[in-house]
Amino acid sequence: MKKIIDKHNAAELLKNLSDEFAVVKNPEYIHPEFELYPLAPKLTSPLDSLSAAVMDMDGTTTTTEELCIHSLEFMIRKMSGKMTTESWKGLDHTLDYPHIIGNSTTKHVEYLITKYHSLLIDENIKGSYFYAAIWTLLSGNDSKRKEEVIINLNNLNLSGILGDGFYKDLSAKNTSLADLEHEISEYFLQRFSDRFPSLFKTDLVKIAIDIYYQRYHEILQRIKRGESKNISIELFNDPNKRLIQPMPGVLFLLCLLKGWLGNEAENLADRLIEDYHVKSGKQFDILDPAEIKKKIKSLGLYFEKHPAKIAIVTSSIFYEADIVIGEVFNVLTTQLNDLAISSARKELIRQKLSGYRNVYDAFITASDSTEIRLKPHRDLYCIALHQLNVPAADFKNVIGFEDSESGTIAIRAAGIGRCVAVPFAQTKGHNFDAAAVVCTGGVPEIVLSYNLFFKS
Numbered sequence: 001m002k003k004i005i006d007k008h009n010a011a012e013l014l015k016n017l018s019d020e021f022a023v024v025k026n027p028e029y030i031h032p033e034f035e036l037y038p039l040a041p042k043l044t045s046p047l048d049s050l051s052a053a054v055m056d057m058d059g060t061t062t063t064t065e066e067l068c069i070h071s072l073e074f075m076i077r078k079m080s081g082k083m084t085t086e087s088w089k090g091l092d093h094t095l096d097y098p099h100i101i102g103n104s105t106t107k108h109v110e111y112l113i114t115k116y117h118s119l120l121i122d123e124n125i126k127g128s129y130f131y132a133a134i135w136t137l138l139s140g141n142d143s144k145r146k147e148e149v150i151i152n153l154n155n156l157n158l159s160g161i162l163g164d165g166f167y168k169d170l171s172a173k174n175t176s177l178a179d180l181e182h183e184i185s186e187y188f189l190q191r192f193s194d195r196f197p198s199l200f201k202t203d204l205v206k207i208a209i210d211i212y213y214q215r216y217h218e219i220l221q222r223i224k225r226g227e228s229k230n231i232s233i234e235l236f237n238d239p240n241k242r243l244i245q246p247m248p249g250v251l252f253l254l255c256l257l258k259g260w261l262g263n264e265a266e267n268l269a270d271r272l273i274e275d276y277h278v279k280s281g282k283q284f285d286i287l288d289p290a291e292i293k294k295k296i297k298s299l300g301l302y303f304e305k306h307p308a309k310i311a312i313v314t315s316s317i318f319y320e321a322d323i324v325i326g327e328v329f330n331v332l333t334t335q336l337n338d339l340a341i342s343s344a345r346k347e348l349i350r351q352k353l354s355g356y357r358n359v360y361d362a363f364i365t366a367s368d369s370t371e372i373r374l375k376p377h378r379d380l381y382c383i384a385l386h387q388l389n390v391p392a393a394d395f396k397n398v399i400g401f402e403d404s405e406s407g408t409i410a411i412r413a414a415g416i417g418r419c420v421a422v423p424f425a426q427t428k429g430h431n432f433d434a435a436a437v438v439c440t441g442g443v444p445e446i447v448l449s450y451n452l453f454f455k456s
C-alpha cells in the first residue's frame with residue numbers, strides 16, 4: 001500500500017473501511033480540525049462466547065459524576081465569587097450537562113469558561129487560582145498534577161511564588177491549608193497579582209482546570225480518609241447519599257463475568273430485577289420467572305468455565321480512578337453480605353474484591369494517554385483491547401459499556417460493535433446514536449432483557 005496518496009484514493013480507502021464514520025473535533029491547537037473515525041458495525045447478534053468486557057468508570061461503574069459536576073460548578077463559583085445559589089443558580093441540567101459529562105476535563109472546562117465568561121471577575125479568578133495552585137503543591141498527592149501546576153505558574157509568570165517567604169513557611173509548617181484559604185488568596189493577590197500576563201481564553205481554561213482539580217482532589221482525599229458521610233452532608237445536605245457507589249448490577253456483572261457465581265448465579269435473579277427497578281425507575285416486566293433463573297444460571301455456568309477479561313476505561317487520571325474504584329470496591333464488599341449465595345462463594349469473592357486488580361485485567365486511565373486523545377477518541381479503548389490481548393478478529397466477542405455520547409463513540413471507533421449505552425440521570429439527555437443498544441435499566445437490563453447477547 002502506498003504511503004502518500006491523493007484525496008481521491010484516500011476517499012476510496014475510507015469508503016471501504018466502514019459505512020459509518022464519527023467526526024471528532026480537535027482543539028484549536030491540533031492539526032487537523034477534526035478526525036474521521038470509521039465505526040465498527042453495530043452488533044446485537046447472538047454470542048457463542050465472550051472474550052472481554054470494557055467498561056467506563058464515571059456514570060457506568062460508579063456514581064462519581066456528581067462529584068465531578070460539583071467540582072466544575074464550584075470552579076465557576078470561585079472564579080465569579082458567586083458562592084451561593086441566590087447569587088447564581090448554578091449549572092443548567094438540560095443545557096450544560098451534555099457538555100460537561102463524558103468528555104475530557106479540558107473540554108468540559110472550555111465549554112464552561114466560554115459559556116459563563118461574563119460572570120468571571122479578575123480578582124476572584126486570581127485569588128482562587130493562587131489558593132488552588134498552592135494547595136496542589138503543598139497538600140496534593142498527585143505528582144503529575146504538581147508538575148502541571150508548576151508549568152502553569154511558569155507560563156503565567158508566577159514562578160516567583162515558590163521562592164516567597166510565606167509560601168516557604170506554609171511548606172515548612174505542613175498545616176492544613178483549608179483554614180488559611182482567605183489569607184493565602186489575599187496575600188498572593190497583593191504581591192503577585194500584577195505579574196499575570198493578559199489572560200486569554202486558553203489561560204483562563206488552564207487556571208480553571210487547576211481550580212477544578214484542587215476541589216475534586218481535596219474531596220477525594222477526604223473520602224480516602226473515610227469522611228464520605230460528612231462530605232455528603234456538606235455538599236448535598238444528605239448523610240445517606242454516598243458520593244461514590246457502584247451503579248446497580250455492577251457487583252453481579254463483575255462476579256458473573258469472572259466466573260465466581262457459577263450455578264448460584266440464578267439466586268441473584270431477584271436482586272437483579274430489583275436493581276433494574278433502582279436503575280430505570282420502572283418495574284421489570286417478568287413473563288416467566290423460572291425461565292429468567294434458568295438463563296442466568298446458564299450464564300453463571302458458562303463464565304465459570306470461560307471467565308471473561310474485564311477492563312475499566314476512564315478519561316479520569318489514574319490518581320482519581322485509583323481512589324474512586326478503591327471506594328467502589330469497599331461498597332461492593334458491603335453489598336456482598338446481602339447476596340443470596342453460599343458463604344463459601346462470598347468468602348472467595350470477598351478475597352477477590354480486596355484488590356481491584358484481581359477483577360480488572362486492564363485499568364486504563366487518562367494517564368495512559370494524553371488529554372488530547374481522550375474519549376470520544378478511540379485511544380483509551382484501543383489501549384485496553386491491546387492490554388487485554390484481544391486480537392482484532394475477536395472484537396466481535398467484546399462488550400463495551402458507556403453512559404455518555406462520547407464514550408459510546410469511542411467504543412465503536414475502537415472497533416467494538418457490541419456497544420451498550422447505560423445512561424443514568426445525568427446523561428439521559430445524551431445522543432446515543434453510536435450505541436448498538438440503549439439500556440436505561442443499565443447492566444441489569446442487558447442481562448435480563450438481552451441475556452448479555454448470548455443465545456437463549
Ligand SMILES: [Mg+2]
Nearest residue numbers: 056058059403
Ligand atoms: Mg461516563
